Amino acid sequence: MPIGGSGLGAGSATLAELINDLGGLVTAGDGVHNESAAQIGGHSVQAGQIHGDVYFHHAPEEKLVPRQLPVAARHFVNRAVEQDVLTTLLGGATSDGFVLISTVDGVAGVGKSTLAVHWAHRMRDRFPDGDLYVNLRGFDPVAEPVDSTDALGSFLIALGVPTERVPQGLEARAGLFRSLVHRKQMLILLDNARTAEQVRPLLPSSPSCLVLVTSRNRLHELVVREGASRISLDVLTADEAELMLASYLGDQRVAVEHEAVRDLIRHCAGLPLALGIAAARAVENPDFPLIEIVSQLQDERERLDALDAGGVTGLRSVFSWSYRSLSPEAARLFRLLGLPTGPDISLRAAADLAGRSHRETRALLAELSHASLLDQHEPGRYRFHDLLRAYAAECAAADEAAPDRDAAIRRLLDHYLRTSHLIDRHLVGHSRKFALALPPSNVIGIAFDSEDRMLGWWEEEYANLTAGIGQAHRRGFRAHAWSLAFTLFYFFRLRGYLAEWIRNFELALEAVRELGDRRAEAQLLHGLAIAYFEAKQHEKVVFYRGLARELFEQADDHYHAAMSLLIGSESSSVLDRHDVALAMAERGLELQEEVGDLNGRGYGNGCLGVAYMGLREHEKARSHFSDALTLYREVGEVYGESYILNELGELHLALDEPATALLMYREALRIRQGIGYRRGEGQSLRDLGRAQCAAGDREQARAHWEKAFTIFEELGDAEADSVRQELDSC
Template sequence: MPVGGSGLGAGSATLAELINNLGGLVTVGDGVHNESAAQIGGHSVQAGQIHGDVHFHNALEERLVPRQLPVAARHFVNRAVEQDALTTLLGGATSNGFVLISTVDGVAGVGKSTLAVHWAHRMRDRFPDGELYVNLRGFDSVAEPVESTDALGSFLIALGVPTERMPQGLEARAGLFRSLVHGKQMLVLLDNARTAEQVRPLLPGSPSCLVLVTSRNRLHELVVREGATRVSLDVLTADEAELMLASYLGDQRVAAEQEAVRDLIRHCAGLPLALGIAAARAVENPDFPLTEVVSQLQDERDRLDALDAGGVTGLRSVFSWPYRSLTPEAARLFRLLGLPTGPDIGLRAAADLAGRSRRETRALLAELSQASLLDQHEPGRYRFHDLLRAYAAERAATDEAAPDRDAAIRRLLDHYLRTSHSIDRFLVGHSRKFALVLPPSEVVGSTFDDEDRMLDWWDDEYANLTACIGQAHRRGFRAHAWSLAFTMFYFFRLRGYLAEWIRNFEMALGAVRELGDRRAEAQLLHGLAVAYFEAKQHEKVVYYSGLARELFEQADDRYDAAMSLLIGSESSSRLDRHDVALEMAQRGLELQVGVGDPNGRGYGHGCLGVAYMGLREYEKACSHFNDALTLYREVGEVYGESYILNELGELHLASGEPSTAVIMHREALRIRREIGYRRGEGQSFRGLGNALFAAGDREQGRANWEQALTIFEELGDVEADSVRQELGLC
């Protein structure tokens, strides 16, 4: 083959010169011949073509078997899935000419090197010609990454090449390395690689070798070009983490302090490095309970201090290695992503947080993911490992000026507020007269073209939205805090998130009282009344609706004053105060007729129907329910429509018409399923079960009660107790 084809470039020694220099270590194999114009004796310099293989043997082959693996870690948890993947790769070795390569990547401190070394020790009998190891220091905090030329030099020395005969160029060393390991069964472990370019010259050319690469970066180029198999290492499961702690502390101590062990695992977020540091501290103080260690980890702000062992193996130091390798723009995004307190972030929200275009942000997020500093756990959504988020927040506090941090958080709040507000206005804007005035911003937020995608956004962002309400309140963005909570009124109700609804509205109430905004205060008081109605705490409904009504009346807001009267009427009916309920419903309907709002009038007729049902005046109740149904359908108020249909089901059952009741409940159930109103689904299942049972279909009645019970138990609804009693009667 041509000399250049062996990996020797201009300015390097030719392969023949290397052969001559190595003297008796080299002979030519069968079928190798030299094209030369004359007969040559002794050593020669090849100036033309070499055909066939060049074999290095004698001292190299017979005497030197490198065994360079580092000592295996004592406290290793059996990573069965990942070890099986590596063993399967080794078992799939064929003679098709391809070198077997596997890359192991993952977040800093997750145990990539520990896994690779442990597995390699288990498999060393599969490599009779030895193992080569090099720490490439791709992310070292105190040293530069190892040059490929230097790594090859260490390999060649291990393979018996004398230092005085060592070729100097990268390509010359690579060519000689490939020649020396040709046909050998060897493992090459390349630890802590930074890039594919650093690894590529170190790859043997023989399919009898296996190369194992560990890196914090995801070396996609090796997967694409060299066909490497990628193994992504995740944090330890709770069971694996407990086994690891037991290896440090002993089974008896772990078994005796199970609650503390669980807390320790949770605070360390399953990261082996963090668990090892925490366990080592517990070992140093065997007489102290583990709760002492746990107490140091309670506060997220102090957690890195408690888990920082110092030196190059300390948690901060280990996290700093990939962080320092980032471009300035990606490093800034990393810091800013440490500011939000929600569990994850979407691409559009991240772009607004950073004040960049989505295209720019996507590239920076890809860089963070490539460096294993961020996980894209589903398309377009990203999250931190908990301890990495604490590190990002710490870097933001150190490296970002306070005004810049506040501006970034403000942009993120604007993103969530404007998106949630646009969804709220689209879905239920017809049911509100109060117009929310948003804080001024250049952020537009996200827009969607159909209702399903709007609800999907609320579902996806729910935890982030509630986290942002609390963060806005704590950081003094009071207008954002209460406005964001207010935009989620319908979603809280739809999904039955009652505890979160009440908690966030109470927090928002505190914010508007600090702002002195009486109209906003009235809206939140009314929202709390509705939340307590859903929670079946009717005395609180009467209390909060009364406070809201006073403020609405002071502002001459007749529409909302009527709504507070009507929710108070509903709860009075549930409290068996039917005369009071009737009077309040009549006053509320009169106000809504004066306002001329069909949605408000529909609610008024519905409340009158409930009041007359309580008084057992079923004809009047039915008339008002039908009027409400017509008005709700007129404005497209499907939530209200399903509510009235359910009430009509109850009315027909009470009137001795179970077959008609079945029809009403089924229609209500259909609508509630379509809009995702879980609590309503449970109520319709229960009503349908009652109607079917009364109609003589006991089996189907019980089946519907069981469906209702499942939903109520899922939501933690007190109505579950009533359904259990009904099931007990079957």
């Protein structure tokens, strides 16, 4: 190193000090004088005046390269996609002059740190100047998050700065850190960060470095300001989870107990931490079949107990770190979201659940999403990971008073009921003669400006609506349970959800019988008769129709008594009991004419037309179908209109008029597709195929039958078998 002049740095020895240390003395003057404190062996040279710098050459010291990555996890499942993303980022390296930053976020226990450490070990050779690691403890159960100043201090010491020379302030440490790693190829892993503010002082300025950050929170600020790339880590797929379990249990045990393995994966919802805890229990008890562990996981309320590893690694403990970091308002919403039993929730539904404005609720949902406690899987729709839902429900049971829990559930049920009721009244109010009395509430349902949006809401919320019926029934909200089911009658029928229709109406029937509401009981019995008619279970049609009619007659309700006669007529026609069908239809139409209801008269004429078709009195059938079509069109009953058009197609086909039949079937199909009547669409497609086959167009017939077959298969409808036979015969 140079001594003197500009070669001396701060803290360096002076030239005189260094020479004196070597045992010599130099003095200036006319003569040159040299004294040595020790005898000099060998030859010596008198240099006279020394000009310039003197260099002392020492043997180079061995450079310490920091290698701070923790040990990689043994049971790592290859996250190929995410690793490829990181490797691609690294491939971009320094060409644009910006430091490379990637954030990995996700729910607690999803394996963020495991992925980051595993990938960093793989890439270690690409960073010859070392790797730095710090656990920032953003969500530690017992300690506060690591201060950025302290993290920088540990980095500086790792980079060779003596402890006593580490600056005290944050800015000074950050500046020295950036200086020391400048132009060095280093990997810096900032694990378990809480905020972007905690991370930002730890970022180098040199584009030769790569920074990898893991956090439960979504650090959007780093993406926006520092240009970080973001990886959101999801749970394992079923196949990935199986590979993980095999790494614990061995391939043979996984193969032998494969069904139990799949159940285990399902109950752990693909969360690596949960799978690891369950697998560790299986390893500790190799003689116990996996089905024993599975049985302990089946009840959602006890699942967290079965996955409690104790200490800070159990699921409850890990989830609690994120929960405790929330604002009080967001924590309350988190708890309340654990109460509903549907698969997800909309912004408006969450607002009514919490009893807050949409604006307030949107901000709280954003906080939960930011903390990876909730996933916005579609715009405006949110859902929990299954195990987080169980934890949220536990928090609600512990931290929310029972009356507050009941009030929240009631508000949510009011949201679903009032919106569904508005839709039902708009779409089929002309055929509803029973006035539904809604439970009192301050909640206002959603009003839509188009029928497409109404049907879309029913479709989107269907799973939540049926879950709400069950929850209302279990928790004693009987009026909500039966009323919500009743408002879904038309949607059940449109979509052909026969099993759900029957199950929910039977639950509703229990509720109204507990309430002692005989009028509502009659409506549900009639709805069940129609559902069983659609399901071709005609003995049950007779049973439920008879019970409904008896109650209608007791209430002197001629309109619905007529309707029960007419569904009986339809059922009798299907069973080829045409004389019975005709008599019931005539009496039903007579009652509807007394009532003066156009929709009821349309239904009566339709049933008479079907009965006359069965008796092969085609002209009478045509006349009644024509009357029914006129009446239905007058009141805007498009469902009934499509039914009559399809029956007219059947009539013209029976009269050997396939061209006219095709016109009727196509018009019926157009209407049914327009209103989303899936089962009716399948029926019209099937009948179109029959008409085209009769007209000699076998290719088009097969095309329509194949479409019909697909629809009936999706619905689980027995009509699929008859369509398959027609495909085989044509």
